Amino acid sequence: MNFSFSNRAPKILMGVMALGAVATVVGIMGDHTDHHQRTWASLLVNGFFFLGITLGALFFYSLQNATETAWSVLVKRVFEGIMGFLPIGAIVMVIVLAAGTFHLHHIYHWMDHSLYHEFMIGEGDSAKYVDEMTEGAVANPNFDSIMAGKKAFLNQGFFWARTLVYLAVFWFFATWFRKQSLAMDQMTGNSLVTRHLLTYRRSALFLVFFAVFSSTLAWDWLMSIDAHWFSTLYGWYVFSGMWVSAMITAVIMVLYLKRKGYLPQVNNSHIHDMGKWVFAVSFLWSYLYFSQFMLIWYSNIPEEVTYFQSRINEHPALLWGTFFINFAIPMVLLMSRDAKRNPRFLIGVGSVIFIGHWLDVNMMVMPGALGHHFHGIGLLEVGMFVTFLGLFIYTVLSTLTKAPLTPVNHPYLEESVHHQI
Amino acid sequence: MANKVIYAVYEDPEQLKDGARKLVSNGIRVKDVYSPFPVHGLDPIIGVKRTRLAIAAFMFGITGTCLALLGIWYFNIFDWPMNIGGKPSQALYKNLPAFIPVTFEFTVLCAAHGMSITYLIRNKTLPGMPARNPDPRSTDDKFIIEVRTADNHGHSAEAISGLLRTTPVFEINERQY
Numbered sequence: 039m040n041f042s043f044s045n046r047a048p049k050i051l052m053g054v055m056a057l058g059a060v061a062t063v064v065g066i067m068g069d070h071t072d073h074h075q076r077t078w079a080s081l082l083v084n085g086f087f088f089l090g091i092t093l094g095a096l097f098f099y100s101l102q103n104a105t106e107t108a109w110s111v112l113v114k115r116v117f118e119g120i121m122g123f124l125p126i127g128a129i130v131m132v133i134v135l136a137a138g139t140f141h142l143h144h145i146y147h148w149m150d151h152s153l154y155h156e157f158m159i160g161e162g163d164s165a166k167y168v169d170e171m172t173e174g175a176v177a178n179p180n181f182d183s184i185m186a187g188k189k190a191f192l193n194q195g196f197f198w199a200r201t202l203v204y205l206a207v208f209w210f211f212a213t214w215f216r217k218q219s220l221a222m223d224q225m226t227g228n229s230l231v232t233r234h235l236l237t238y239r240r241s242a243l244f245l246v247f248f249a250v251f252s253s254t255l256a257w258d259w260l261m262s263i264d265a266h267w268f269s270t271l272y273g274w275y276v277f278s279g280m281w282v283s284a285m286i287t288a289v290i291m292v293l294y295l296k297r298k299g300y301l302p303q304v305n306n307s308h309i310h311d312m313g314k315w316v317f318a319v320s321f322l323w324s325y326l327y328f329s330q331f332m333l334i335w336y337s338n339i340p341e342e343v344t345y346f347q348s349r350i351n352e353h354p355a356l357l358w359g360t361f362f363i364n365f366a367i368p369m370v371l372l373m374s375r376d377a378k379r380n381p382r383f384l385i386g387v388g389s390v391i392f393i394g395h396w397l398d399v400n401m402m403v404m405p406g407a408l409g410h411h412f413h414g415i416g417l418l419e420v421g422m423f424v425t426f427l428g429l430f431i432y433t434v435l436s437t438l439t440k441a442p443l444t445p446v447n448h449p450y451l452e453e454s455v456h457h458q459i
Numbered sequence: 460m461a462n463k464v465i466y467a468v469y470e471d472p473e474q475l476k477d478g479a480r481k482l483v484s485n486g487i488r489v490k491d492v493y494s495p496f497p498v499h500g501l502d503p504i505i506g507v508k509r510t511r512l513a514i515a516a517f518m519f520g521i522t523g524t525c526l527a528l529l530g531i532w533y534f535n536i537f538d539w540p541m542n543i544g545g546k547p548s549q550a551l552y553k554n555l556p557a558f559i560p561v562t563f564e565f566t567v568l569c570a571a572h573g574m575s576i577t578y579l580i581r582n583k584t585l586p587g588m589p590a591r592n593p594d595p596r597s598t599d600d601k602f603i604i605e606v607r608t609a610d611n612h613g614h615s616a617e618a619i620s621g622l623l624r625t626t627p628v629f630e631i632n633e634r635q636y
Contacts, residue, residue, distance in 0.1 A: 332556045336544060375513070458500050 041300055041438040051432045058424030065418025071411045078143035079407035080419050082134045084426040086259060087283070087399045089127025090276075091430075094284025095120035096212050097248055097277075098315075103215075103241035108450035109311055109457040112304050115443050116291045118219060120284065121212045122437030123430050128205045131259065135201060140196060143408040148192050148265040152181040180251040184266050192262060200258055204251045211244045223446040234449045253279040260399075263406035267345045271330040276402070278326050282319040282364075283395045289316060291434065293381045300443050307459045308377050313378030316388060320368035327361060349405050353414070356401050363394030375454075396423060463616040464490075466632040467604040467623045472498045475602040479504050485622060488610045493597035512581075516574040523569025527562040539592040594632075601629065608631055 042073050069076045099117040102110045138146045152158070155167035157175040168175055185192070222230055251307040253273025261272045269275075295301050334342045349357045371387045372378060400419065404412045445451055469475040475498065479489055489505040493496070501507075520596075532551045535541060540548040546553060579585045597603045604623075608616050620631050 328556075328559065332559065335556050337545075338545060373517070 039300065039443055040441065041295065041298075041435065041443050043435065043439065044298070047435065048432070051428045051435075052433075055425050055428035055432075058421050058426075058428060061417050061421025062425055063421075065416060065421050068416075069418055071408060073143045075143050076408055076411070076418060078134060078137060079145055079303075079403055080422045081130065082145060082259075082407070083132030083133055083396075083399050083403050083419070084422050085127060086403075087396050088123060088426050088430050089131055090280035090399075091283045091287050092121050092124040092127055093208060093248075093252070094280040094282070095207060095288065096124070096215075097245075097252070097281060098284060099215060100211070100241035100244045100248070100289075104245055106238060106450070107454035109308060111448045111450045111454035112301065112308060112444060112457075113288065113292055113312070114219065114445060114448075115438065115441060116288050116295070118216050118441070119291065119434045119438040120287055120448065121216065123433045124209060125213050126429065126433060128209065132201070132205070135259070139198070140250075145403075146262055146265070148185055148188070149194060151178070151187040151194075152178065152180040154189050154193075156181050156186070157356075163410060188265070192265065197258060197262075200254060204255050207244075207247050207251065210378070211240070211247075214240065218298060219445065220441055221260055222448060223442065225447055230447055231449055252280075259301065260402050263403060264345055267342065269330055269334065269342070271326055271333075275323070275326040275330055276320060278323040279395050279398055282323050283392060284318065285312065285315045285319055286392045286395075287434075288312060290385055290388050290392075293385055295443065297381070303444060303455050305457065307457045308394050308454075309381065309384070310375065310378050310459060311457075313372060313384055316384075316391070317368055317372045317378065320364060320372075320391065324361070324365035324369075327365075345406075348409075352410075353401070353405060353412070356397060356414070360394060360398045362399050364391055367394070461635050462609040464593075464608070464634050464636050465606045465616060465619055465623070466634070467606070467626075468594070468596070468628070468629045468632070469602040469604070470600070470629045471627075472501075472602055473602065476501060476504060478623060479604055479627060481622065481626055482604070482606065482619075484612075486611075487606060487614055487619060487622070490605045490607045490610060491601040493592055493594065493607070495598055495600065495602075498602070507598045512574060512578060515577050516570050519573030519577075520566045520570035522573075523566040524562055526569070527565035528558070531558045531561060565585065593634075 065080075066074065095117045099114065099121070101107075102114070115262050123224050134145075137143055138149050141149070144150070145155075152165070152167055155169055155178055157168045157171055157180040159166045159168060159172070159175050167178060190196075215237065218233060218240075222237075224235050225233060229271060244299055256273040256276035257268075260276060261268065264405055289309070292301060292312065293309065331346065337343075346357075367387060368391055371383075377387070397415070400415060448454075467478060469478060472494065475492070475494070479492065482489055483504060483506070492501060492505060495500075502509075518533065528551070535554075536548050536551055542548065543557075546554050546557065551558070583591065592598065593605065594601065594603055606619055608614070608619070611619065616633060620633065623631055
């Protein structure tokens with residue numbers, strides 16, 4: 039059975055998007071930062087957050103394939119639905135990054151090529167930058183020796199090559215998995231098993247790509263905002279945030295669909311297992327967040343501690359609040375078995391953590407992008423979040439209308455139907 | 460009439476579940492089941508209550524957290540304050556991040572050991588305790604239902620055995636005890 043929109047759902051989603059758009063426009067008019075930096079940063083936050091959800095879903099989907107997990111077969115279409123947002127998220131990221139390249143904003147301050155050259159000839163916009171002392175050259179006041187040392191990695195050409203490779207690989211695998219999944223619906227017997235094994239091998243291959251790209255994309259798109267600073271754990275920390283957001287989105291989608299009478303074979307045990315993933319990945323996130331924080335806090339080395347110093351001094355509520363919401367709330371509220379089997383409770387707690395992880399992305403981006411001009415989450419940020427949320431839900435649901443919600447054929451379908459824990 | 464214990468031996472977990480379902484639907488209480496591996500879906504059929512081991516584990520864990528924090532506070536703050544890495548030790552909360560790893564490890568230690576030992580005591584399977592398994596084959600390839608007449612006063616041993624024979628049972632053993 040395919041999902042079909044109820045009469046009300048599109049109207050509500052359109053209303054949400056309109057409301058968010060109005061709030062965003064009002065917010066943009068109140069944005070007096072240089073180059074509308076705050077608007078661009080907010081676009082980056084939401085673009086990355088929602089793209090991250092699709093990447094988390096893509097990762098989990100291929101993890102299930104590569105480990106030949108049976109229980110999750112019944113809900114795999116929900117993950118495919120979430121992956122439907124991937125092109126939109128990718129386009130938003132490309133727009134934000136391209137705007138940086140064309141100097142429409144200065145979120146990525148390393149994109150200023152004058153930082154990399156020790157000497158300059160001439161002045162102002164017509165200045166020519168050179169690396170060695172030559173006739174008529176003077177010291178470049180913009181020269182940044184730290185950035186010059188990172189030039190081999192942080193330069194526009196390599197950056198764009200990496201970005202486009204990430205997005206191309208993600209897009210390729212997402213569409214390929216979807217195609218195989220739909221093709222398997224029409225197959226039986228040996229051809230079904232063969233195709234399943236092919237998906238299994240390709241998923242393992244994707245995980246190899248993702249293992250590298252999930253770290254490097256976090257360096258490129260987020261960590262390079264604070265270009266002087268670095269943290270080796272950052273990639274995993276960002277990845278675990280994407281993953282837990284994806285799990286929350288998936289479980290809320292499944293519960294919504296069940297409530298509307300779809301997915302009749304999904305039972306308490308499936309819900310319980312998805313709840314466990316939310317719980318477990320929340321702990322993974324907390325573990326990585328804390329490991330990164332504690333080592334930097336403890337060693338107190340100036341070049342490392344700046345990141346947390348600016349956040350602790352100027353935005354303590356955002357920093358500690360994010361950690362509290364994303365660690366304490368799932369730990370206390372989702373620990374018991376009954377909580378993970380109670381749909382309303384799971385939706386409530388899940389929504390809170392979902393917003394917590396959105397705040398976490400704000401915490402990563404905003405202080406670095408806006409510096410002293412960041413005064414907390416305002417109408418602009420919330421408005422843009424609401425717009426994106428409406429668009430995201432609409433895209434996911436309309437992807438779900440295009441294929442049977444329960445896979446028709448899969449080698450493990452029967453086992454998944456009888457999943458019981 | 461002497462009390463009897465009946466062991467119904469099955470060769471397949473699904474057949475065992477069918478047998479147990481038949482017994483229970485006829486009002487016969489199943490004392491226990493012995494199987495080489497956990498049989499999914501059996502617990503609700505024979506009315507095994509949900510384990511409270513998780514609650515015990517939580518209690519052990521909380522105890523570990525409290526003990527660890529108490530210990531750290533006493534050693535490093537109260538009794539012998541030390542300035543390590545430029546972190547002055549005036550208060551527990553100011554240095555808390557540095558103490559979290561120890562607290563975490565001690566919580567896990569207490570929860571894991573407490574849970575394992577509780578489990579072994581509750582199952583009477585601590586090392587050296589006599590085995591209670593009635594039939595060694597249940598550790599290999601047989602699935603055994605244990606029914607006691609003392610639990611089922613309305614049913615005679617013959618009636619229970621007769622009922623069991625209508626299920627795909629492999630063999631039925633009766634013993635006095």
